[in-house]
Amino acid sequence: MFLKRQKSATLIILLLGFLSYSFFLYMSLPVKSKPVKKEVDAGKMVWQQYNCNACHQVYGLGGFLGPDLTNVYSKRGPAYIRSFLNAGVGAMPVFNLSEAETKSLLTYLKDIDASGTSDPKTFTINYDGTIEQK
């Protein structure tokens, strides 16, 4: 039987756990912050302004119409990305980005690329069902 006190105690324990977990993450984010690069931040704003996420993924999260762009910078290079931005392709329209916007976006993609690898082939599967990156 769930008594009123037991319900309240369970709720309080869960709430305390949730708030502690949340504020721990806020205070110590996974990647220790370096000074914010202005151009990376500007590139992120371009990415969001043109809603690139609607079609593209980063770390497998985003739209499904275009490819995952996490490591496109190292795999294809800036010239390749620039040509797609200038000419458009398939469902992707020409966004007529300014030179400054293109540069910022490329810097942002370079920054994402440096943060890790999203390729699922690079993960090893452990017996307990967890995964680890090689």
Added chain:
Amino acid sequence: MEPSNKNNLSASKLFIIAGLLLLAIGMLFGLTGALQYLAPKFLKQFLSFEKMRPLHVSSVIFWIIFAAMGSVLTYLQQYNGKKIFSPLLLKIQFGIFSITVVVILITYVFGVFGGREYWEFHPLLAMPLATGWILFIINFMASLESFKNLPVYVWMWLTGLFFFLFTFIESYLWLIPYFRSNVVNDMTVQWKSYGSMVGSWNMLIYGSSIFLMEKISGSKKYSHAPIAFVLYFTSLFNLMFNWGHHIYTLPTYPFVKHIGYAVSMTELFILGRIIWLWKSSVDTARRHYHQAAYRFLLAADVWIFLTLLLAIAMSIPAINVYTHGTHITVAHTMGATIGINSFILLAIAFDVLKDSCMPFEKSIKWINRGYYTANISLLFFWLSLVMAGILKAKWQMDDTSIPFSSMMLQLRPYFIIFFVSGVGLITGFYLVLFPLIKNQFICHYKKLFIKSKKNETVFIIDQFQSV
């Protein structure tokens, strides 16, 4: 109990009707987006995919939110047996939400986005929504007479109310440079908020569905039973801590992923209970099958089973590494939002809106056709996404990868099935939605005309009604 308001569109009913209208247009946007998968140049100049996707996503999420608010507000009055604390506050809340949603949809057409995955709009427009939600909380809390011996659905409503506000604000932490300066930090906090936000609106919806089930069965035992609270706390535990399963491949803290994995596995308990109670569910279904509201709850039960099965599988990192970033994720989302949320909310809509001057019996044949068309179409819709996802997963893991565009061409047959079943789905839903919305408007305008004593017009409307 709430006084009968035949012919009258109360503010809480308006939330549900506005939600139904949003569902109707949201599905059209979705179908157009699906067509753009097959014909990439379709509407490319005016409404390209990066506009169409948020039009669809926001419309259908607002359907869920509007209908969830409407159901909680209606059932709270029925639970209390008296009217809401402030009808004026309710109208202001409705006004704020309605105007903001219209503005959000218009901004997409003009290419103004929030640019976040997946529910996004300009951050300024989040402010009126948060304000409207705070009014909702104030009205709810002031209407609740006592906190003693609350049934489980009131616990769930309270949880949904406060956690939605918390996670909604949390999802805008990226506006502070500290949180957005690194993509891994940004995505960790983003998926923490979004993972829990979905759990929050689910609390509102599932709470209302328990209220409705008790109303149909005439027994109030379940909402005070220990098992109801065990399941509630299991769901709350998942709402708070299982979000890590969205980001297994992100190079974030490993403990975030381990917590997400371990907590997600507690859902096996819920799955086990569904299987255990399967026979009694079928018996209950036989007894209440004649009721439209119950039939939608039954359909939701089947989809809960399928979606939960898929969700638990996807929460195992060893499986997630294959399914992540593929259409299997979309299949899971569609199963949850259409098969579970929408069917439960339609059941609630039938219950709440039946109190009008026109009974649904006249349209029951078409509603039944719509019900079966929607369910069969949804099964094909879901399977086409699972199949497309399996092929994409194979491509992702293949060492000699063909280009992305060639892989997408291989998925084309499944996208065709996806689009065709999408047409079936929208047809089925429209057959259900049409009588729901039509009845309310006819009754509302009939009342207005009676008031102004324009008997000739009433006669014309009566003629229309008989058709």
